[in-house]
Structures are given as C-alpha cells and as structure tokens.
Amino acid sequence: MNNSLQIARILGIPIKIHISFLLVLPFFAWIFAIQPEPFGFAGVESTILKYSLSLLTAILLFVSVLIHELAHSYFSLRYGGSISEITLYLIGGVSSMKEELHEPSKEAKMAFVGPLSSIIIGIVLLAFTSLFNPPASFSDGGGLFLMIFILGYINIILGLFNLIPAFPMDGGRILRAFLAQRMDFVEATEKAATIGKIFAFLMGLAGLFMSFWLILIAFFIYMGASGEEQQVKNRYRRF
DSSP states (O other), rough: TTTEEEEEEETTTEEEEEHHHHEEEEHHHHHHHHHTTTTTTTTTOOHHHHHHHHHHHHHHHHHHHHHHHHHHHHHHHTTOOOOEEEETTTTTEEEEEOOOOOSSHHHHHHHHHHHHHHHHHHHHHHHHHHHHHHHGHHHHHHHHHHHHHHHHHHHHHHHHHHSSSSTHHHHHHHHHHHHHTSOOHHHHHHHHHHHHHHHHHHHHHHHHHHHHHHHHHHHHHHHHHHHHHHHHHHHHOOO
C-alpha cells in the first residue's frame, strides 16, 4: 500500500502503519495531556514530563492494539488461515486476511481471542495499579502508575466494545460464525454487515447530541461493514 509504511515483521506478518496513524498519534498525546486525572496528565506540573508521559501512553495504546491484532493472526495461522499484513490505522488495527476461515467454530475463536487479549491486558494493568498504588494516591504515586491505569482502563473498554455483535467489530465476526451455521457464508456476511450499518447509524445519531467522536467512529464502522461485505461478495462472485 502506497499510504502505509512497514515497520516490522512478526510471525512472518508485515506490520505497517497507515499515514492516518502518524497524524493521530500526536493528537492522542495532546488529548492525554489536557485530560485531568485519572484519565490524563493535566495535573502533572512539569510540561516536559506531562507530554512525555502522554506520548508514551499513546504509543503503548497502539502497541496494545497491535497485540490484539497479533492474537487474531496467531489463531488464524494456527487454524490454517493466512494473514497478508497488519496495519495500524486512525482508530485501530486491521489484520488483512488472504482468505477467511470458513469453519464457524474456528472463526468465532479467532475473533474472540482479540477482545479477550485486550481485556486480559486491561485487568493485569489495573490489578498492578491496585496492588502497588491505591486509587486515592495516583498523584502521589507519580505519572507512571497513572499511565498504567489509563492503559488498563482503555484496554478493557476496547475489548468490550469489540464484542458488540456488529461488523466490523470482532463481535460481528462471532455473529457471522453463528449465522454461517444456518446459512451460506455470503448471506451470513450480509446480515452481520447490515447489523453493523444499523449500529453505525444509531451511533452517529447519538453523536449529533453527544459527541463528534461518536459520529467519526460511526463513519468508520459503517465503511468497515460495507467494505467487509463487498470484499466477501467480490471474492465469492463466480460470474
């Protein structure tokens, strides 16, 4: 891809960053820098330390996303699938499959392990902060514990959000695996994508009254659901 840059290769899979990732990384760092505790570093007096912690938190957040995608990829490879690349985008990561897993139980497991990895990371990080730095003393414990808390909290939210049964979230793949036991693969994809589009529409509608971010996320969800549906239709179109 001309708008992506390969930065590594893990498990034989090219790891790439999209140009949108390079744009959003400093923005995320800025967001963390202006947010008050316990979800940001606005209370840190040193400007250099504040923005250093914010940038490191943003980088580690995307490392967590990469781990999420590697969990998908590992199980896909284990079940005989193939991954062409993993790309980090504006709002997350995408594992590009050369071919889907058509055995529903395997696809469901492959889809579920991503959110599970995020939730496990989150629980471990929050448990660490609870054991070594009680919530009432985040400021006294320093910025490092606050960063660990933020990463733990966001990983759990990401894991739960990805379990929503709507494409392109992992929950949508689990839903497709469930539907594929009762209908053909393309039809199952169409139904899961339709649910994803409806979810995106409702989220966008809520965003009109709540937050522009919801509208932006809804847009990417709708495009992701449409793209997955079209990709599967093109791949299995015989004529």
